[in-house]
Amino acid sequence: AQSVTQLGSHVSVSEGALVLLRCNYSSSVPPYLFWYVQYPNQGLQLLLKYTSAATLVKGINGFEAEFKKSETSFHLTKPSAHMSDAAEYFCAVSESGNQFYFGTGTSLTVIP
């Protein structure tokens, strides 16, 4: 069975500081992994996706994530937080590309 655990429902960082949002997955086969961002009153927007081509994945808005099989993790990072990064972030796992399982989300607050 597939599942995703996002540690930390709320994360606060200062503007310009490193952003680290944690995601651990459970999957019986090599998974597809995704990070989505959701701004208030909007739908989810894809940040990046892991497709097994490279373990370090770069996405939009300066975000990147590293797939670590040994740790079953796919943490999202950004070197320098911007005020516009304040949003809800969701990690998702899929084995077949049809059924997505989302984590419970992490709310990111950026402090000026």
Added chain:
Amino acid sequence: EAGVVQSPRYKIIEKKQPVAFWCNPISGHNTLYWYLQNLGQGPELLIRYENEEAVDDSQLPKDRFSAERLKGVDSTLKIQPAELGDSAVYLCASSFPGDPLGEQFFGPGTRLTVL
């Protein structure tokens, strides 16, 4: 290219009333999903369509929820009768069948409040 369109964006009803949500996916996206998103939670799949066929509706509460996608394009999700616990955001997403990853594109959602 237009994104996934959903209407209405907000709906307030009293319990026991019926309600319907509409979704128009991205043109050419044959796969359509309806998700339920409770406050502070991630989206949970209700139903997935491949064209007009519901291929996964195992999580749809069939006693009060129904969905249709008659012509394989736009879709309607209905609740009858609504209960207080149905207050949530209902998200529609679509994906291109030729994409093996099944990357999903989401609409803005319909926020339902049941009083």
